[in-house]
Amino acid sequence: MSRSFAAPLDAVDQVDPSADGITATKRIVATDPYLAGHYPGFPIYPGVFTVETVHQAARRAVEADRGPDVRVELAAVRSVRFKAPLLPGDVLTASCQLRDDPDDPHRVRVVADCRRGDGAATAKVTLELRVRPGATDA
Amino acid sequence: MLEYADLTAILPHRHPILQVDRVLEVEPGRRIVAIKAVTGTEPCFAGLAEGLPQSAYAYPPALIVESLGQAGAALWLLSARATGETPEGTLVFGAARDFEFLGAAYPGDVLRHEVVVESLKPNSAVMRGETWVGERRIAVVGSMLAVARPDTELAAGPTG
Amino acid sequence: MTQVMSNRMNELREVVAEVLEVEPEEITETSHFVDDHEADSLRAIEILARLEKMYKIEIPQTELPRMENLRAVYDVVKQYAGWQD
Numbered sequence A: 001m002s003r004s005f006a007a008p009l010d011a012v013d014q015v016d017p018s019a020d021g022i023t024a025t026k027r028i029v030a031t032d033p034y035l036a037g038h039y040p041g042f043p044i045y046p047g048v049f050t051v052e053t054v055h056q057a058a059r060r061a062v063e064a065d066r067g068p069d070v071r072v073e074l075a076a077v078r079s080v081r082f083k084a085p086l087l088p089g090d091v092l093t094a095s096c097q098l099r100d101d102p103d104d105p106h107r108v109r110v111v112a113d114c115r116r117g118d119g120a121a122t123a124k125v126t127l128e129l130r131v132r133p134g135a136t137d138a
Numbered sequence B: 001m002l003e004y005a006d007l008t009a010i011l012p013h014r015h016p017i018l019q020v021d022r023v024l025e026v027e028p029g030r031r032i033v034a035i036k037a038v039t040g041t042e043p044c045f046a047g048l049a050e051g052l053p054q055s056a057y058a059y060p061p062a063l064i065v066e067s068l069g070q071a072g073a074a075l076w077l078l079s080a081r082a083t084g085e086t087p088e089g090t091l092v093f094g095a096a097r098d099f100e101f102l103g104a105a106y107p108g109d110v111l112r113h114e115v116v117v118e119s120l121k122p123n124s125a126v127m128r129g130e131t132w133v134g135e136r137r138i139a140v141v142g143s144m145l146a147v148a149r150p151d152t153e154l155a156a157g158p159t160g
Numbered sequence C: 001m002t003q004v005m006s007n008r009m010n011e012l013r014e015v016v017a018e019v020l021e022v023e024p025e026e027i028t029e030t031s032h033f034v035d036d037h038e039a040d041s042l043r044a045i046e047i048l049a050r051l052e053k054m055y056k057i058e059i060p061q062t063e064l065p066r067m068e069n070l071r072a073v074y075d076v077v078k079q080y081a082g083w084q085d
Helices: A047-066 B006-008 B061-083 C003-020 C031-038 C040-055 C059-065 C070-083
Strands: A013-020 A023-028 A070-082 A091-100 A107-115 A122-131 B023-026 B031-037 B089-101 B110-121 B124-133 B137-149
Touching: A013 A047, A023 A047, A047 A070, A047 A091, A047 A107, A047 A122, A047 B061, A070 B061, A091 C003, A122 C070, B006 B023, B023 B061, B031 B061, B061 B089, B061 B110, B061 B124, B061 B137, B110 B137, B110 C040, B124 C040, B137 C040, C003 C031, C003 C040, C003 C070, C031 C040, C031 C070, C040 C059, C040 C070, C059 C070
Parallel strands: none
Antiparallel strands: A013 A023, A023 A091, A070 A122, A070 B089, A091 A107, A107 A122, B023 B031, B031 B110, B089 B137, B110 B124, B124 B137
């Protein structure tokens, strides 16, 4: 499937609804784009790609929720903390809580708890998405 | 000034995720100015649908973060080299706060990162920074924390 | 506790709470950052860096293990900032 926006990789395999948001999964594969250089002979899923996984999953959920006439972008990474690495074969599960900003109808706050298949926490990510009316620039 | 070959001698990142092209200025222990040219042939622009608006070609924020972070890592390593206190182990991106995306960069733009040291310790560095395209500030980060982990702990420690 | 001391303690509490992403009231002088507030080594480094900037002091990283609660943070800052109380 072709993408609708530039991205370092397809950072999400699957998105499922959860009680307060969504759950996204991504299997780390050594042949994922960019991993050949991160690092040669020792591929590790870059920390910023975990941020990308949460971003793409939340973006998809907000677009599905608000309809095709909005444009969703990453406005801020409020906080991110990396706790353990993700290596090829690991499955990243990002449990994302989505909340509309009470002060700004054009912002959605996303808090994600990211874990590996073995249950170890890999990252905690808090993002803010900007929701603009109009899917195109026109 | 440090060129691409110099950067490969400092940073462990390689093509296509070596996200810094050149260091324009560096004051070890204080600040760095580094650039990265954005081009439409980068992997992140592959596979986009036909007929998309220009906004679809905005450079991915995750790669701006990575690029700015690598400029910070270069600053730390050059600072350590200047004092002879090389961090032990592998540098990893530990945490960041208040990364705000204020504008976009497109193919043809040059990202200019300015990173300033907040705190430098033998095994950790806290920095803040900004990314500019010409006279437009497109990103700002309140704090980025990098730590050095012993190589033996890398499989269990935080990573970037 | 003197007024100066109490003000400083509250100032430190604000810094720690912001880094640990908890409400200031949750942090007592002896509540343990790691055991009670889910802190880790990264958070400890962040706290240290903010204190250095705020008080324009330099704290060696060897003090990190000691800074396990608010009381200990106060003592470390007091030492490096040269506070009398």
